[in-house]
Amino acid sequence: TVVDKDVDFANYFCTYGFLYHQKEMLCDRVRMDSYYNAVFDNKHHFDGKTVLDVGTGSGILAIWAGQAGARKVYAVEATKMSEHARKLVKANNLQDVVEVIEGSIEDVTLPEKVDVIISEWMGYFLLRESMFDSVICARDRWLKPTGVMYPSNARMWLAPMRSRLADQKMSDHEGAMGDWFCFLDETKTNYGVDMSVLTKPFSEEQKKYYLQTSLWNNLHPNQVVGTAAIIKEIDCLTVTVNDILNVRASISSSISAEETRLCGFAGWFDVHFRGSKENPAQQEIELTTAPSEDYSTHWGQQVFLLHPPISVSKGDDLNINFSMDRSKQNHRLMEVELSCEIKQTSGKLLLPFRNKFYIE
């Protein structure tokens, strides 16, 4: 897919130029604690080393690397946020260690290779934004053969779920279509134009918007109604861009709630900070965005809803085929195909279904 670089810059990077948006990430305690502990519980990875922070934003990770004893930190940021990062570095007395460089990591030249690449590159459902491409590019160009990645591993998860959102979206959609038919009548009566030929494209547009667009949601653990399964595992040291262009998985899940409604599926991710095989972490740190009563993140979960929901019972088995590709119009967005067959405990097979979703 061909990307116009200027369009991508205008659309993708604009929000990151706002301190307000950086602050939202800086206020995510789960995110912050994980990276903080990853760095300070593993000082041996930073002390006296050279570090590259890909997409430094406010500069926070670069500053921590500096505080943990790095000899030199290159902090690369595509947006004007780099200017704030530079000021913050100075105010925290690290101007001799942390060098903030404004530019896309793809275009930047460093004077040396580095021991560690640290980056917070995870988008919704891990891969949205496709920023990990840039981290892979940085790794292949600037990480020493003995280097380590922070984080070192990532996984994507999928689980069956229930939510009132499914009903709400369905009734929003019905409302919108009801409005449409009033609109057709009025346009014919008042303005002499018959617009009914647009009903099909309008209803497709609305269906995509209300029913096929996956949603951000912060689920309570008890909304997860069956076992969660891993749909992708990534070793950040070795994965290629080609490996993350799509995600394909055949998984099974077993309903764990008593009588309930299967309203769709929830996706989330976790990443681990383990260092490398030759140079392992002293203390492994995990950052998870799984549904949690106490520890929610700004990533929440990505929700794919079924319309209408399906009645399921404890022990029912789901066989799910999941496939995710990048959107042709915008390589930072995703399209998902999800098919599922349900085998009830009695052995009876329900009619399988197959749905298409957009991660916008």
Add this chain to the structure above:
Amino acid sequence: TVVDKDVDFANYFCTYGFLYHQKEMLCDRVRMDSYYNAVFDNKHHFDGKTVLDVGTGSGILAIWAGQAGARKVYAVEATKMSEHARKLVKANNLQDVVEVIEGSIEDVTLPEKVDVIISEWMGYFLLRESMFDSVICARDRWLKPTGVMYPSNARMWLAPMRSRLADQKMSDHEGAMGDWFCFLDETKTNYGVDMSVLTKPFSEEQKKYYLQTSLWNNLHPNQVVGTAAIIKEIDCLTVTVNDILNVRASISSSISAEETRLCGFAGWFDVHFRGSKENPAQQEIELTTAPSEDYSTHWGQQVFLLHPPISVSKGDDLNINFSMDRSKQNHRLMEVELSCEIKQTSGKLLLPFRNKFYIE
């Protein structure tokens, strides 16, 4: 100002590609009735004539021109909405009269010059979106010397107003800054980084967002607390792009409400369909977006708020300098400077003020 065409296309045109958005305009009764009456009360301008519809969207204006007897209508639309317009034309049996052409009007070549240019090019506060540039370009290239413009005239208005929004925005802003200082404390305590050097840029960002961004609002007429004044008059037949690059006006207004608060200023516009001097309309039609109890439009009014509001009384005189320019970053957005001095009936002059606003 240099505009990247691809960025402009991606950002500006994307919403117009949705039927949902076209429908919102098609549901604006004030807008629809004005254009409908302009065409059908002035059939002599259309009957047997050639017409160009600049930015046909769903095709509605082109179809009306065809129904009013046009010999030929060229309906130009930049987005894929052109495909829906083409279907709609066919379904209304006008495929021999209305030719839908997909493309930017700037790039399109017509086989002949036209008698009428019709277009609904008005953005918020008339000039936002800068689409009238494209209409002027079309006029200079494709309108016969004897041709007429639909609409033929446009005006911008400004009036003093009151609104609780002023208090709300002020307290939102205070809340955001309160959050910021908590955030500073927590980041220092929990993560060992002093971010106070970012207070100034953050507060500028927030001030711009909460206090300096002008707002869409649908005002009740009794929220207008003084006389309205015209700040710009446009003759669509003769105006040049240069004439609309900025708006400068020195106006006065007199407070007409008893004791009240001056919370800011409201801007709106009207357009008229008068034909041309040589070829006047049989029936002049007006489309106004002024505050109205019964006839609100999707344009609403553009509101520029003062923080804090100022106490004023009936008879107080305002001398206002208004100046609007296009934003350097995006030629479809605007920046406003508004200064005002208030002379009370007693003759006492209040401290004059000068504010900067963004129309985003």
